[in-house]
Amino acid sequence: MTIYQRITADHKRHRELLDKIESTEGDSRDRRQCWEAFFYDVKAHAAAEEETLYAKLIATEDGQPDARHSVHEHQELDHIMDELDEMDMSSPGWLQRFKTLKHDYLHHIEEEEEDIFKRARQEIDSAVADKLADNFEQRKDKERELVDKKAEEALEH
Numbered sequence: 001m002t003i004y005q006r007i008t009a010d011h012k013r014h015r016e017l018l019d020k021i022e023s024t025e026g027d028s029r030d031r032r033q034c035w036e037a038f039f040y041d042v043k044a045h046a047a048a049e050e051e052t053l054y055a056k057l058i059a060t061e062d063g064q065p066d067a068r069h070s071v072h073e074h075q076e077l078d079h080i081m082d083e084l085d086e087m088d089m090s091s092p093g094w095l096q097r098f099k100t101l102k103h104d105y106l107h108h109i110e111e112e113e114e115d116i117f118k119r120a121r122q123e124i125d126s127a128v129a130d131k132l133a134d135n136f137e138q139r140k141d142k143e144r145e146l147v148d149k150k151a152e153e154a155l156e157h
């Protein structure tokens with residue numbers, strides 16, 4: 001499996017979760033569960049991308065602008081996600097803000113699948129791209145542990 005297939009598999013799940021969340025209502029168990037799944041998986045996914053694909057791409061002259069652009073979008077998305085995580089899910093504003101996130105996130109992953117991957121295929125050797133898929137998996141597991149740890153610490157305080 002290449003890093004591109006690995007990332008696309010995550011995106012597929014993220015698209016499904018976005019649709020599911022949008023179809024839920026208020027502060028329901030469904031919305032809470034889907035949101036939590038999305039929140040943690042996207043955070044780990046973005047961190048793993050940055051430490052594998054984008055770390056490689058940013059080191060190339062032609063790939064650097066694209067990599068910077070995407071990492072900047074990660075920061076913006078992260079900000080909206082944290083905002084939503086703090087908001088009251090039963091407020092009408094929650095779904096409205098969520099729709100902005102959905103729109104921006106879909107734009108981000110479409111750009112990755114179409115433009116970034118194309119650029120990366122030109123810049124990164126395919127043998128390296130295969131190896132990156134393994135690294136991605138490992139980094140994602142690690143990031144998930146970190147996120148869980150942070151959540152636990154937040155609960156303790």
Ligand SMILES: [Fe+2]
Pocket residue numbers: 046049070074108112
């Ligand atoms: Fe991304």
Ligand SMILES: [Fe+2]
Pocket residue numbers: 007011045049109112
């Ligand atoms: Fe992604």
